[in-house]
Amino acid sequence: MSQTPVVSPRPSGRLPDQMRPVRIERAFTRHAEGSVLICFGETRVLCTASVDNKVPAFLRGKGEGWVTAEYGMLPRSTHTRSDREAARGKQGGRTLEIQRLIGRALRACVDRSALGERTITLDCDVLQADGGTRTAAITGAYVALVDAVNWLRQRGEIKREVVVGAVAAVSAGIYRGQPVLDLDYAEDSDCDTDMNIVMNDGGGFIELQGTAEGHAFRRDELDALLALGEKGARELFAAQNEALGR
Amino acid sequence: MSQTPVVSPRPSGRLPDQMRPVRIERAFTRHAEGSVLICFGETRVLCTASVDNKVPAFLRGKGEGWVTAEYGMLPRSTHTRSDREAARGKQGGRTLEIQRLIGRALRACVDRSALGERTITLDCDVLQADGGTRTAAITGAYVALVDAVNWLRQRGEIKREVVVGAVAAVSAGIYRGQPVLDLDYAEDSDCDTDMNIVMNDGGGFIELQGTAEGHAFRRDELDALLALGEKGARELFAAQNEALGR
Amino acid sequence: MSQTPVVSPRPSGRLPDQMRPVRIERAFTRHAEGSVLICFGETRVLCTASVDNKVPAFLRGKGEGWVTAEYGMLPRSTHTRSDREAARGKQGGRTLEIQRLIGRALRACVDRSALGERTITLDCDVLQADGGTRTAAITGAYVALVDAVNWLRQRGEIKREVVVGAVAAVSAGIYRGQPVLDLDYAEDSDCDTDMNIVMNDGGGFIELQGTAEGHAFRRDELDALLALGEKGARELFAAQNEALGR
Amino acid sequence: MSQTPVVSPRPSGRLPDQMRPVRIERAFTRHAEGSVLICFGETRVLCTASVDNKVPAFLRGKGEGWVTAEYGMLPRSTHTRSDREAARGKQGGRTLEIQRLIGRALRACVDRSALGERTITLDCDVLQADGGTRTAAITGAYVALVDAVNWLRQRGEIKREVVVGAVAAVSAGIYRGQPVLDLDYAEDSDCDTDMNIVMNDGGGFIELQGTAEGHAFRRDELDALLALGEKGARELFAAQNEALGR
Amino acid sequence: MSQTPVVSPRPSGRLPDQMRPVRIERAFTRHAEGSVLICFGETRVLCTASVDNKVPAFLRGKGEGWVTAEYGMLPRSTHTRSDREAARGKQGGRTLEIQRLIGRALRACVDRSALGERTITLDCDVLQADGGTRTAAITGAYVALVDAVNWLRQRGEIKREVVVGAVAAVSAGIYRGQPVLDLDYAEDSDCDTDMNIVMNDGGGFIELQGTAEGHAFRRDELDALLALGEKGARELFAAQNEALGR
């Protein structure tokens, strides 16, 4: 993959394989068992993890727990104000799609038997949006999840390891012909292909979602995007570990 | 009014007429024309003001503007997680009641002819709740409103004064027999009477909402609550002015 | 308070402290345990009390009862037809606000332990609106509540006193500079300040809701409104007692 | 048809072909252009007619008017309290079915070209239910419609005859083996067949809806029900004419 | 009844008392306990019967079963595309009315005690509409119901006869002055009177729904329509029996 910013400079001046600065702040609010503010540059998402001693009906009596997610954007997290979904009376398709993705991604690192009959709900609320809110949400929700599980362990409510490995997510895309990592809004709204890559820290893929916004993408472009995603994920695992004091 | 903390100490150790520390942070997020994080102690509300060059149908062609508000709580802003209103598919009665109150309060300080055919929407989203979210929201939304109007003025879109005076709100209540100012959650959930007082900086009342949660309140108790409210409002006007650099 | 109708005559010709004729008709319909048509002049509200041997989930097993209210306006109770809320698919903010107020007001005179695990639902449906529907609803719902409790007592289902004292509500406002009692629609739609006052027959305040529609109101205006409210409430308690044959 | 009350007395003691007393009270409320309280015995329905100078989108610009209906039951119009449809967030199938029926029935006597581009909405709200609410609603809505059309004529807004003939509705059914006219609740909830018959005063059928609740009905039973319906409709046309002072 | 096609030929060229070709195909899909595609000419409805070992709350513990129906039209089953009801967020009045009719019709041939505490849901989905979808749905749902009951019997879950007799439905109407059987879309959208007739194979009427679209219909016209309906129903019972191999 060519990294020649001279040819096609990114609006932010970043190198093609350069992520935005990542900031992870734990205990951002005080009531939740886990509460993390995560920033990918100007994108800021508040991720809280809430523990409830109940499971959905389809799991009752099976001795297994559940992990689920909800996602929302504050009406003015975006450049122009969006309708409040609570006022419109329903969550849009994009919201449902993202929160389903976050839930699946986090369940991939949880041993639900070890969790026991409890539900952990990950609320990911975007305070400010500048592209990549779903990848920031997954990456931050992981840290909130770990905090919530630690809270349970400190109270003696769980014994075995609940969180197995780590999960992080990042986007990559083809912007003006060049594969780039971690698209911001300026790039996202003007790119040919956008891919969200969810990985675990063993190098495995949890979820891949690639969409050709303009022309279809070729296999070699896909390979370049996957390589960028792997690089980004490694940096995010480091940021998570640092935030968690590991 | 007796101020003898020995007799009935408040859970927080505050004096009966002592407000929680108030913090007002402008430009908290970057997209909105006005964006204010206001904290009344541990209560934190993000208030954004968004300008739209349209008015509701009932005002079209009349040359007047509109100011409206929406209110929401993040699901885990509270001690135990509340349902997300967007997921439930409707806003609850408490939410609607509060956002109607915020809208009326702010319209009381706006010259809608001077605003012209524009709508300013005040989104008040509670990041963390510890009692008094609606009074913090009104007080913070005022600052966001001023910022949005200044943004319009700097672009030359308005000429005359739009914001006339200031508006702030505070609660007072009877806690264990004693009138106290600015109830936090521990007091609010265990008080006899709770009153929300919205004032302007000319000393006039914009809105009074007093509710006897336990026994009915007497006229002398009402007088004591109003005196506390006037004191609190004076302090809030000072905090607003300081935040606005006046 | 000056009572000089010469200076600012009310549209109806009433004196400033004069209520509209109040009429309370019990057993207006036959199925409900309590059924009251209350008229404040041309405002007519049908208040029914329905007994159900269940309580909401949050009260189950606690040995306490519940009192709640619902409010509605027939589509053509108003000057121009309003949308039917059932057809629009949701109750508006004003409706929810009013029915929450009615419920709180009536719970203030009920000993919920004495009621036992039962719910009394007060349905207040406006047949004809001419201002003051919420105050008429509260005043009439009290009578319906008493009838429903008597129905329970006659069947031997309750032993102790359930209704403690009486509750009534009236509005007062500043109309063309003058404090007046019990605003009708012509006054309500053109007044500066509107206050709803809910009292008990011990002279205590249950709820105060005052809103400056035009300019903010001063403390002396507030005092005048409270004095009017106290006078009106006394007359309403007398009307309730007469209707109940006390 | 045998009319031998000795064999199978009706719960009310009526003869098989005897309707309940019908009462029609015009100008029951004051805001609507037509407002009629109609009682079929203990069934009481308030029918208002509201004139609006608009038509639905599918009729715009065609020079024709529209007549439509909405139906509702007050929550405690029934023996046990029913959920308020506005609170549940939707109208039930029975409600929609009835209001569609009322609308069709009344349109059958209206010359929509003569009405011009106006909509008349007939709101039929049941204050007290004892069987036959839909037939009472149709019969009363006709009178409200005539009053609304007269209101338009008195203002000079229409010239030609808008209401052509009269419309009324009545039920008939097989109760304990015997065809009876105008079923009350006690009969309706325990009958084998229930038929609603909408007729015009020329003896024509506008709508027939017959349902076998128990065993299927034979052709001779159907003939008996139709004969009862014709008798009932004649009496209702007389009652309408008397109420209208014709 | 005159059958003179010369006078008023039907758009399809059919004789006045001639039904469209009826086709009934069992086991059209594989998962449902009963699955029938029924065609009345170009009208095609897929009727599935699903068995569930639960009953609605109002029947629990009574030892009786339930039969219910749901109806839908694929968005492009019609000449111009209709909105998808799932996307609009509610079923329209016509849909609710039809599915209530189908449910009542089928319950009329079911011994609910013999069914035991089970629910059979009849889903009637219109793949292609050309008039008469509700009558086709009832006629086809009967066959699907029989198949589902046979499925239960083959598994030994029921002993007694559950389906008592047969049910079928057909429409008749006055088209250009002439009574005709089984209206197709071209006739239905241009007829004076439309009647849906649900019968059992004992010659009894289960449901009659006749509507005057244009002028009111006279008694002799009604008699002609009933005679046509009886003829059509006989043919449909034959088609059902043939499809069921009886």
Place this chain on the structure above:
Amino acid sequence: MSQTPVVSPRPSGRLPDQMRPVRIERAFTRHAEGSVLICFGETRVLCTASVDNKVPAFLRGKGEGWVTAEYGMLPRSTHTRSDREAARGKQGGRTLEIQRLIGRALRACVDRSALGERTITLDCDVLQADGGTRTAAITGAYVALVDAVNWLRQRGEIKREVVVGAVAAVSAGIYRGQPVLDLDYAEDSDCDTDMNIVMNDGGGFIELQGTAEGHAFRRDELDALLALGEKGARELFAAQNEALGR
């Protein structure tokens, strides 16, 4: 990739890279401008294309057309009956996600300027589900889209080429450790990784959605799935061409 069915036989007995029989039937219903029944084995989806001479608000006046999709499953298309989304009052997250995917996929082969200000809506309704409904829907919707565009061309409404290339979709997954093509329900509900691959006939990727249901997937597994997807897509393009008589 090893194709040794001996090692891990698929439930259907298919080879790992063997698709189910694909059947494409055009003109399946008569009203739609394009109407295609597509079967991937036992999965059957009816795809209709409807032309409307309007575009959504965000495109008005821009001279461009729009292509959108809606997806639904008949309640008993599945092994056990699913709730009807129209009756529940909303489309679920899975439905919204799939219909957004179908819409994006088909827009990728459409020149929206050439289409002009028209909307083509692709309704994909699952008559019978056995895994792979979304891939069958995309593949079939393409054929329906081509038919609708040809319908427009035959009427002289469009001149230039609207459909550019072809689009098809297929799934691949890791079933019991082995990469397999075109998962049926038995495999889908028990696989480790499931990937939906949307391609164009130039070999480019339009959309990739891969989800690790069990353990994360490795890069070499991803490569195997992509190879299977490319093989499947080639076969689908051939089937589309054959159906279209190319």
